[in-house]
Amino acid sequence: MPTIAGPSSSPRKHIVAARSENIGGIRSAEVNTPRKRKLRSDSAAEIAATVVSTPMKWKSPRRCAVSSPRTLKEEVKEDSNEKLESPVISAVKNQFDCLDVKSKWNPRDDDQMKAVKEALHVSKAPSTVVCRENEQKRVLEFVKGCMEEKKAGSLYICGCPGTGKSLSMEKVRQQAEDWAKQEGLPCPETVSVNCTSLTKTTDIFSKILGEIETGKKANGSSSPLQQLQILFSQKQKSSSSKMMLIIADEMDYLITRDRGVLHELFMLTTLPFSRCILIGVANAIDLADRFLPKLKSLNCKPLVVTFRAYSMEQILRILQERLLALPFVAFQSKALELCARKVSAASGDMRKALCVCRSALEILEIEVRGSTDQEPQIPIPENQMVKMDHMVAALAKTFKSPVVDTIQSLPQHQQIIVCSAAKAFRGSKKDRTIAELNKLYIEICKSSTITPAGITEFINMCTVLNDQGILKLSHARDDKLKRVSLRVDEADITFALKEIRFFRNCLL
């Protein structure tokens, strides 16, 4: 007899219960229900974190456009026929395809596999940051200007996640130091802080003070902010008058209710003897307008440099640049193009593009290992690269719709109800009564010798599916006469359940 969660169970409990259930004719091995993911954007990070042990930044939940699995499949067809004739793409592609001839790529070689994974790891800083030359130039010019004139100033850098802001700031810091040396100027004192690492927002001031005061005793009676204010309000001795480059990454973490810390930080650049070149980095485009209006009246509104989401061509170029450093070719160019196209359409987040590629590589790795385990004597076809199908699977894994996740996490009897509903509402029928849906559910159960749940349990399960936003139940005095309609796309149901043969047959 199947285990059906009782009416008092919360929808969440139903999901949890689904993990260990093995009911009727559905074998748990076949069910293969994936774990419910907590945060959509974290899933990609999880994929990456499982492969290489290098530490990875744990991102806060990010919004990201979702591509339905249906559209992905349709697009793959288009992608495989479509010709990309952008000059940038063809130039890099030609270079890439030339390497293809010479490549000795062997996916069974652990060292080679490790090298590709590392090249695609987010924590691997590339030697050159391509596609961000203009933004870096603007920031560097600003820093140079301040250093030449010994003038304080502030700049705000904004842009969506994974658009190369932090990476570019690290490059700008190096470039500014190199330039100062070249010009015979004193090297700026640099404070580079990721504000998420601060225990409390005001710690930003101790960090800045710590950089200036190295070797000196801190003044215990006044706060670090007060000490900085005093310091930048008095004329400095020439020996300690180096400019100070402050890079406050993830600056939105400094937002307090009264915006006090942010204001004070920017205000440091307005003090008469300030030497602060402040660069604040965050995602919000309008942070400077929303949170710092006071600064405008005080004449210290920062300059703003926006990092736009990467385009398809830029993502492709970055991926290829990173892979060109390797002496072999592990990815088919079409597969990389598909990744770039999908990621740019969804969010333009480079972190995501790298994670998708690494995930596709893992899929190839599993495939290659599987074939060697089964038939060790059969050689793997030469040059087995990451191809379109690997990339399609990786993209589907990363951009899977939350509806698909929810359906896959349901207990099996609820999945049968969802499957019955998908069948019931095919064609023109928009709604049916609970009794009609129950009839279909019983038919499906019996077709596979599964014992169906009783009508009360069935109604309870429909209520849970209503709460989950999968079904919609109308009000009626008699439960059996309640009308049921489907709130999710049939394509999502088919995609979610396609791995289970039982459901695949049902939905034929």
Ligand SMILES: Nc1ncnc2c1ncn2[C@@H]1O[C@H](COP(=O)(O)OP(=O)(O)OP(=O)(O)O)[C@@H](O)[C@H]1O
């Ligand atoms: N132009 C580029 N060239 C090579 N790799 C890049 C480029 N831009 C981004 N990346 C890769 O993507 C990762 C994420 O970039 P970065 O950390 O700079 O994003 P960000 O804009 O600071 O994002 P967030 O707003 O989430 O902090 C980098 O660690 C790097 O591996």
Ligand SMILES: [Mg+2]
């Ligand atoms: Mg960043």
